[in-house]
Amino acid sequence: MRNTGTGPGPITPDGSPVEFYSRLRAGDEPGIVAQVTPPGGSVLELGSGVGRVTHPLLDLGFDVVAVDESPEMLARVRGTRTVAARVQELRLGERFDTVMLASQLVNTPEDTARHALLAACARHVKRGGAVLIQWMPAEAHDRWHVGMGRQDGDVTITMAAVEEVSPGLFHATMRYTYGSDGGEQVWTQSFSSRRLTDGELALALEAEGLRLDRFLTEDRTWVVAVPA
Incomplete structure (x- = not known):
């Protein structure tokens, strides 16, 4: 399944609607980054998007480099260095206190x-630094169902479709809305996601010279890995 998106405004290669993501607010991410990064430390944000998390991190005093493959996304990032590149191909020749890989990208x-x-x-990542990964734990994947989602002010996120097309491989479509009273805008984003167990994640990290260190949140969606 190819990642796709629909709706007003530009759509990135992975199906992300830029205008919708520009309307989202940061959640707990800045505080989570602060748990593993020294005050004023350096953060490499992989897949930064429009700067939803970048800007609060800058407000907290971190030195952030924002990386995204979408120029339309990066055009919304202010006040810091940006790099237009695919994460997989990135070679900056620099190391950071924290490298952040959010948005369940690891569940590709x-x-x-x-x-x-x-x-x-x-x-x-620096020796002694941290790789901060947001992932979809296996038990969370198992709870996916049509209609699940959340609302935050004028923003609504709903799972419009989901199917386990082969063991551990899910195809899903999210429906995003912004606004109300007949003036709402609507986007969709379709994607595929691989169910990973703790052991599979640990082995994938180990293969790249990293070690699963600990889970940072009660729901286990944020993982800290360190250089082995």
Whole structure:
């Protein structure tokens, strides 16, 4: 299944609607980054998008480099260095206190793509630094169903379709809306996701010279890995 998106405004190669993501607010991510990054430390944000998390991190005093493959996304990022590149191919020749890989990118269906993402993390993290990964734990995948979602003010996110097309491989479509009272805008984003167990994630990290250190959140969606 090819990642696709629909709706007003530009759509990135992975199906992300830029206008919708510009309307989202940061959640707990800045505080999560602060748990593993020294004050004023350096953060490499892989897949930064429009800067939803970048800007709060800058407000907290971190030195952030924002990386995304979409120029339309990066055009919304302000106040810091941006790099237009595919994460898998990134080679900055620099190392950071924290490398952040969010948005469940590690759950990509292809093993080769997963290893390329983690290899990019490994070659940019300092010795003694942290790789912060947002993933979809196996038990969370098992709870996916049509209609699940959340609302945050005028923003609504709903799972419009989901199917396990082969063991551990899910195809899903999210429906995003912004606004109300007949003036709402609507987008969709379709994608594939691989169910990973803790052991499979640990092995993928190990293959790239990283070690699963600990889970940072009660729901286990944020993982800290360190250079082995």
